[in-house]
Amino acid sequence: MSRRAATLTVASVLVLVLALVGSLMPVPYVALMPGPTSNTLGTNEKGEPLIKIDGRRTYDDKGHLNFVTVTYRGGPGGRIDLFTALRGWLQSDTAIVPEETIFPKNESQKQVDQENVRQMQDSQQSAEAAALNELGIKLSTQTVVNSVQKGMPAEGRLQPGDEIVSLDGTKITSTSQVTDLMAKRKIGASAALTVKRSGKEQKVTLTTAADPTGKRPVVGVVLGDQYKFPFKIDISVGDVGGPSAGLMFSLAIIDKLTPESMTGGKFIAGTGTITAEGKVGPIGGIQQKMVAARKAGATTFLTPKGNCSDAKAAKPDGLRLVRADTLHGARESIAALNGGKGEIPSC
Incomplete structure (x- = not known):
């Protein structure tokens, strides 16, 4: 065998070995890709309205208000191989990110999925509240126990789902109010609570303990605000998690009411978290979400202000970016798109 032939043979073997190693070597990265997109004015996978409202008259709209998602490959339970990561780096619609970006250390894939489900549920409630606030429809809030910390005074006395009715005789209307009232007492002082459980009120008196800093009096509960709506709103999106569809949920609820x-029949898509006050927040995976929206047929994409820089740099052809700072602003921008008055802010 000539020296040249031997060199080619050795090189070929090395390439094959490297290819085999690359296909088997797991790496701590996650591939983010465009995910499914759904019309909030349409139906879900079961053919049921994605947003269903009972107890209030609703109206149809033939247009689109799509929320978009990101899908991923990889993670602690099934890492991608080196070649998949390298291929993803070369694809414009795929982002390869460190594993801890999606899966924080000391958290399992199951825990991350559970947190995503919780965030979706919270975003739906905030979206409903934001929509009703935008329309001037009155709603009330209640402060509930989300979780009880082990080894703290509330353990065995309070439980998740308990509504905090009053604290030391003061009617409670928000979580921040409880925080303010608790901060006024000394560590070791009592806290007289009235809670509602299964529709019945009961009194619970707890002795406060010190928080981990040793400076603040606490009883060991995590509280959250829940909204009481004057009619029923159901949002059914299937196996989708995270808070980024909040803006689109709010717009769809307003449109239905x-x-x-x-929409004026237009295909509008978008993303963004939402607060009950209607403030729009940034999200992750903006590049992949824009690609998914454009492939589905969207011509307008509502973009949170905090994502504008990245969105502008990766905008697909044929997709107009409209900056959304607030729910009210997004609503006005859509009206302007349909021939109404007013400016249309862009990224």
Whole structure:
């Protein structure tokens, strides 16, 4: 065998070995790719309205208000191989990110999935509250126990789902109010609570303990605000998690509750978290979400202000970016797109 032939043979073997190693070597990265997109004005996988409202008159809209998602490959339970990561780096619609970006250390994939489900549930409630606030429909809030910490005074006395009715005789209307009232007492002082459980009120008196810093009096509960709506709103999105569809949920609820067509028949997609006050927040995976929206047919994409820089740099052809700072602003921008007055802020 000539020296040249021997060199080619050795090189070929090395390439094959490297290819085999690359296909088997797991790496601590996750591939983010465009995920499914769904019309909040349409139906879910079961053919049921994605957003269903009972107890209030609703109106149809033939247009689209799509929320978009990101899908991923990899993670602690099934890491991608080196070649998959390298291929993803070369694809414009795929992002390869460190594993801890999606799966924080000391958290399992199951825990991350559970947190995503919780965030979706919270975002739906915030979206409903934001929509009703935007329309001037009155709603009330209640402060409930989300979790009880082990080894703290509330353990065995309070439980998740308990509504905090009053503290030391003061009616409670928000979590922040409880925080303010608790901060006024000394560590070791009592806290007289009235809680509602299964529709019945009961009194619970707890002795406060010190928080981990040793400076603040606490009883060992994590509280959250829940909203009491004057009619029923159901949002069914299937196996989708995270808080980033909040803005689109709010817009769809408003559209269903008002006789005018919000979309004017247009295909509008978007993303962004939402607070009950209607403030829009940034999200992750903006590049992949824009790609998913454009592939589905969207021509307008509502973009949180905090994502504008990345979105502008990766905008697909044929997709107009409209900056969304608030729910009210997004609503006005859509009206302007349909021929109404007002400016349309862009990224």
